[in-house]
Amino acid sequence: MSEKSWRDRLFGGLKRTSEKLGDNLTGLFGKAALDAQTLDEIEEALIVSDLGPAMAMRVRDRLAEGRFNKELTEEYLRGVIADEVEKVLTPVAKPLQFKAARPHVILVIGVNGSGKTTTIAKLAKRFQEQGRSVMLAAGDTFRAAAIGQLTIWAERLGVPIVAGKEGGDAAGLAFEAVKQATEKGIDILIVDTAGRLQNRTELMDELAKIRRVLGRLDPASPHDVVLVLDATTGQNALSQIEVFTQVAQVTGLVMTKLDGSARGGMLVAAAEKFGLPIHAIGVGEKIDDLRPFDPADMARAIAGTAYA
Numbered sequence: 001m002s003e004k005s006w007r008d009r010l011f012g013g014l015k016r017t018s019e020k021l022g023d024n025l026t027g028l029f030g031k032a033a034l035d036a037q038t039l040d041e042i043e044e045a046l047i048v049s050d051l052g053p054a055m056a057m058r059v060r061d062r063l064a065e066g067r068f069n070k071e072l073t074e075e076y077l078r079g080v081i082a083d084e085v086e087k088v089l090t091p092v093a094k095p096l097q098f099k100a101a102r103p104h105v106i107l108v109i110g111v112n113g114s115g116k117t118t119t120i121a122k123l124a125k126r127f128q129e130q131g132r133s134v135m136l137a138a139g140d141t142f143r144a145a146a147i148g149q150l151t152i153w154a155e156r157l158g159v160p161i162v163a164g165k166e167g168g169d170a171a172g173l174a175f176e177a178v179k180q181a182t183e184k185g186i187d188i189l190i191v192d193t194a195g196r197l198q199n200r201t202e203l204m205d206e207l208a209k210i211r212r213v214l215g216r217l218d219p220a221s222p223h224d225v226v227l228v229l230d231a232t233t234g235q236n237a238l239s240q241i242e243v244f245t246q247v248a249q250v251t252g253l254v255m256t257k258l259d260g261s262a263r264g265g266m267l268v269a270a271a272e273k274f275g276l277p278i279h280a281i282g283v284g285e286k287i288d289d290l291r292p293f294d295p296a297d298m299a300r301a302i303a304g305t306a307y308a
């Protein structure tokens with residue numbers, strides 16, 4: 001996909017988010033003089049738009065400093081939001097990088113249906129395009145369908161896959177996959193895991209076990225633990241980050257389904273609250289619909305300001 005069509009996809013995907021922000025801000029600009037009550041209302045509108053209390057405060061402070069008692073236009077307000085969002089996203093916008101360990105092990109985790117399997121396929125394709133060899137491990141041993149789905153992706157992409165039986169030991173499978181990837185000199189091994197709710201302790205224990213087992217072969221492994229978040233879950237995603245980070249030491253995030261959500265502002269709240277790298281975002285179901293993002297573009301797409 002060309003750079004232009006990706007940007008079209010990004011801005012198109014985030015339209016619902018920026019429109020919701022616009023709805024929440026309706027009537028708060030265009031006043032002859034910005035007063036304290038309007039500032040309160042703007043702060044509230046930004047929180048309701050999922051951008052988080054810290055971002056709401058930043059925007060409020062900027063407006064209080066620069067526009068108090070002056071006219072506030074929609075363009076100015078959206079410009080300030082875009083500016084502040086960009087500042088928060090810039091330090092966290094970090095693509096996944098190959099770390100010279102062979103294999104570089106990426107453990108992919110998240111709640112059911114967050115988009116893990118699709119994300120793995122999309123990441124594998126991007127690494128292939130960068131000339132890296134990739135192997136997949138079907139560590140979601142809870143669902144036969146998940147093993148089947150990942151196998152289909154592996155075939156389509158032409159990458160090897162290590163898969164076991166439904167109900168098998170996920171940690172054992174991950175161990176076996178690292179052994180095979182090492183023997184074959186594979187650059188990147190991406191390990192799928194079963195979807196789990198953050199309040200199911202036995203599943204969370206299993207995740208901790210997978211981590212431990214991987215670490216036995218190489219103390220630095222897994223080199224990345226990527227939590228896949230579904231943007232449509234809104235604030236619940238923040239609690240997922242908290243719990244998964246405790247259990248599995250999440251090293252970075254991928255946010256999917258930004259195209260189907262009016263709650264994309266959550267990405268900003270997550271960035272500000274946790275400071276974890278956000279490796280990529282998903283704006284559709286196709287294989288090319290996942291990419292690292294440019295913070296300036298992303299900020300303007302969320303704030304709904306025009307793009308050049």
Ligand SMILES: Nc1nc2c(ncn2[C@@H]2O[C@H](COP(=O)(O)OP(=O)(O)OP(=O)(O)O)[C@@H](O)[C@H]2O)c(=O)[nH]1
Nearest residue numbers: 112113114115116117118195256257282283284285
């Ligand atoms: N619109 C949209 N759909 C997506 C995106 N990413 C994934 N999906 C869809 O979300 C659904 C769930 O994705 P999966 O990859 O199967 O999710 P999973 O987390 O592996 O699911 P479990 O195996 O149930 O844990 C699929 O229909 C995907 O096509 C995205 O960025 N945008």
